[in-house]
Amino acid sequence: MRTQTTIEQLHARFKAQHVTSRNHIAVKCPICGTVQSMASLIKAGAPTDEVEPHLGFSCEGRFSNAGPWPSDKRRGKIVEARRLVRGCDWTLGGLFRIHTLEVIDAEGKPHPMFEVASPEEAKALELLMAKKMGES
Ligand SMILES: [Zn+2]
Numbered sequence: 001m002r003t004q005t006t007i008e009q010l011h012a013r014f015k016a017q018h019v020t021s022r023n024h025i026a027v028k029c030p031i032c033g034t035v036q037s038m039a040s041l042i043k044a045g046a047p048t049d050e051v052e053p054h055l056g057f058s059c060e061g062r063f064s065n066a067g068p069w070p071s072d073k074r075r076g077k078i079v080e081a082r083r084l085v086r087g088c089d090w091t092l093g094g095l096f097r098i099h100t101l102e103v104i105d106a107e108g109k110p111h112p113m114f115e116v117a118s119p120e121e122a123k124a125l126e127l128l129m130a131k132k133m134g135e136s
Helices: 007-015 038-043 077-083 119-135
Strands: 003-006 101-104 110-113
Touching: 003 007, 007 101, 038 119
Parallel strands: 003 101
Antiparallel strands: 101 110
């Protein structure tokens, strides 16, 4: 099912995530389910100065070269190992438009977007990013 939201509603949902900065506002890839933010996109290799348009549009795996997500039917050690890697090569700019959320802009035009992560998911990702940055 596809839901439509206004920019105002979208911002309200982001605000409800209660993350410490806009870099940690989180969305979820419709294919691999990886929760991601501008911080995690940059961590994955996205260019810092042009990361914003990619949030909610291209999965962070595109920047880390994670490769395609294995289908649910696939089994085996290699597939299991792949599923532990964050992200996939999905982008909403491709031929297949699998998405469940559309943001309606001021002109009434719909823009496909990844789902908004729950506040719990957003906070967990912020913690994970803080941990990873401390380690490196
Ligand atoms: Zn993905």
